[in-house]
Amino acid sequence: MDIVNPALEDYLLAHATPADDVLRDLVEETHGLEPGTTMQVSHDEGEFLTMLTRLTRAEFAVEIGVFTGYSSICIARGLTGGGRLLACDVSEEWTSVAARYWERAGLSERIDLRIAPALDTIRGLRPGARIDFAFVDADKTGYPAYYEELVPRMRPGGLIVLDNVLRGGRVVDPAAQDEADKAIRQVNDTITADSRVQSVMLPLRDGVTLARKL
Numbered sequence: 001m002d003i004v005n006p007a008l009e010d011y012l013l014a015h016a017t018p019a020d021d022v023l024r025d026l027v028e029e030t031h032g033l034e035p036g037t038t039m040q041v042s043h044d045e046g047e048f049l050t051m052l053t054r055l056t057r058a059e060f061a062v063e064i065g066v067f068t069g070y071s072s073i074c075i076a077r078g079l080t081g082g083g084r085l086l087a088c089d090v091s092e093e094w095t096s097v098a099a100r101y102w103e104r105a106g107l108s109e110r111i112d113l114r115i116a117p118a119l120d121t122i123r124g125l126r127p128g129a130r131i132d133f134a135f136v137d138a139d140k141t142g143y144p145a146y147y148e149e150l151v152p153r154m155r156p157g158g159l160i161v162l163d164n165v166l167r168g169g170r171v172v173d174p175a176a177q178d179e180a181d182k183a184i185r186q187v188n189d190t191i192t193a194d195s196r197v198q199s200v201m202l203p204l205r206d207g208v209t210l211a212r213k214l
Contacts, residue, residue, distance in 0.1 A: 016047045026101045030068045046074040053078025058132035061085045064118040065138030069098025076107045085111045088118035122149045130155040137163040140180035143187040154213035166207030
């Protein structure tokens with residue numbers, strides 16, 4: 001969704017920490033794929049993820065929805081010490097691209113890729129495992145379930161970040177009634193009413209919600 005005019009968008013991108021060669025090459029390769037131009041996070045959102053990961057001093061992070069790995073690199077770069085990222089996806093095709101760029105970025109040892117339904121992966125975590133940071137950018141119909149599985153596993157002060165919570169403006173369009181639209185409205189309303197978290201929705205790109213575990 002275009003929230004700002006093109007000149008302001010260029011200005012915003014120009015005033016974030018510049019992408020390095022790894023990220024620039026990944027963007028170029030991804031944009032040559034389908035549906036690369038719509039599923040990859042933007043550079044400013046990637047820098048936002050790195051900053052949030054660092055601010056939360058995350059050691060164990062979870063990503064639901066990897067695609068070609070741009071957001072994975074941004075999150076993994078923000079982890080403290082010997083931190084780990086559990087990257088969940090169901091596509092070997094897209095994540096094979098991601099794995100090449102993780103290697104180039106020197107992050108392969110920090111990222112544990114699981115090709116399986118994300119709910120199964122999260123439910124399979126060892127008892128007592130606590131997540132410091134989670135990023136959800138996958139199938140929209142799964143958001144309510146992903147959120148409910150993540151919240152009890154977050155440490156106090158841990159942060160869940162959900163992407164695409166505005167659905168290109170369809171969240172406020174009564175005519176938008178497909179399953180993805182309804183699922184995003186559901187999770188948005190759930191988070192707002194959830195006493196377990198403090199939350200804020202930001203108009204960054206297609207909407208980003210931050211939910212901090214209390």
